[in-house]
Amino acid sequence: MKAEAWMFAACTAFLVLVTPAYWFVTSGSDNRGDWTGTSALVMCTLLVLMITLYLGFHANRMDARPEDRNDADIAEGAGELGFFPPFSWWPLWCALGLSVFTFAAAMKTYWLMIGAAGVGFILLCGWIYEYYRGEFKH
Template identity: 35%
Template sequence: MKIEIRLFIWLAPFFVVVGVLYGFFSGWSEPVGFLGIPLVGGLMAMIGAYLALQARHIDPRPEDDEQGEIDQGAGDQGVYAPWSWWPLVLGAGAAVAFLGLAVGWWVFYISLILGLVGLVGWVFEFSRGQHAH
C-alpha cells in the first residue's frame, strides 16, 4: 500500500495549490473551480490517511516488497461470483434513478426499490443453496 499512500498524500497539496491558482486567475468569480479543486485535494488527503492507518493493521503485500517475486502474489485474491446477475440489477436501478432525475421524482422512487432489491440480493447471494450458513 506504500505506492497508493504516496500517490494520494503527495497529490493532495497539488490540488489545493491548483485550486488557489485557479481562483486567482479566474478572479474568484467562478466558485465551483476555486472551491471544488481544493476539496478534491482534501478528499485525496482523507483517502491517503485512511490507507496509511490501514497499512499498520495488515501485513505487507507482495507489491510492497522491492525484492518480491511475481509468484508471491499468486493464489486467491478474494471471493468473486462471476455468475451473479445482481450487479446488473443494481446497474438497472442506477440507470432508472438517473432517468428519474430527468423524468420525475416518482421514477426515482421506483429506482430506490429496484436498487434495494438488487443490493439485498447481492449481499445474501451466498446465504442459500450449497453455500448456506
Template identity: 30%
Template sequence: MKANIKIFAIIGVFFIIIATIYGFWVRWTEWAGIPAIYALGGMALMISFYLWLTDRKFGVGPADDEDGEIEQYSGTYGNFAPWSWWPLGLGAAAAIVVLGLAIDWWIFFMGAGLGVYFLVGWVYEYSRGQHAH
C-alpha cells in the same frame, strides 16, 4: 505499498493547493473547475487513506520487499460474489441517474431509487440465499 501511500497523498495535497490558487485566480466565480479540482484532491487523499488502512491491516507486502519475487503476489485477493447481478443493476441505475440529470428530475429520482435498491441488494447479498453465511 508505502510508496503508493506517499504518491497519492502528495497528489491529493497538490490538487487541493492548486484548487485554492485557482479559486483566488478566478476570484471564486468559476463553479465548475474549482469543485472538480478539490474533488480530485479529495479522491487522491481517500485512496491514500485506504492504502494506509490496508497497510496497517496486512503489514509489509511483496511490493515493499526489496528482494521480493513475482510469485509472492500469488494467493487470494479478496472475496467476490460469484454470478452476482447486483452490480449490473447498480450500473444501470447510475446510467438512469445521469440520464435524469440531462432530461428531467423525475428520471433522476427514479434512478436514485433503483440505485438504493440495487446497492442494498449487493451489500446484503451474503445475508440470504445460496451464498449466505
C-alpha cells in the same frame, strides 16, 4: 502500502498547486472567481490528503508486504487473494431500477417513484442474497 501512500501524496501535491491556480485563472477583473470549481477542488484536495494520511499511518505500523520489499520473491505473493464473484445480472437490473427512480424523481411522478422504489428494493435483495441459493451458493 508505502508506494500507494507516495502516489496519493503526489496527487495531493498536484491538487495543492492546481487549486489556487484555478482560483486565479477564473477570477477576472472583478476578482470573484469560480466558487463552485474552487470548492470542489478544495474538497478533492482534502479527501486525497485524508487517504494519504491513512495509508501513510498504516504503512508504518504493518509488516511490509512482498510487493513493498526489494528482496521479495514472486512466490511470496502467492496464495488466495480473496473472493471474486462470477458473472451477475443483478447489478444491471439494480442500475435500471435506480435510473427509473431518478427519472421519476426528476419528472415529479410520485406513483412511478413508489413503484420503482418497490421494484428496486426487490432487486437489491436479489443482488444481496445472490450467493445464498442457486449454482454459486456458499
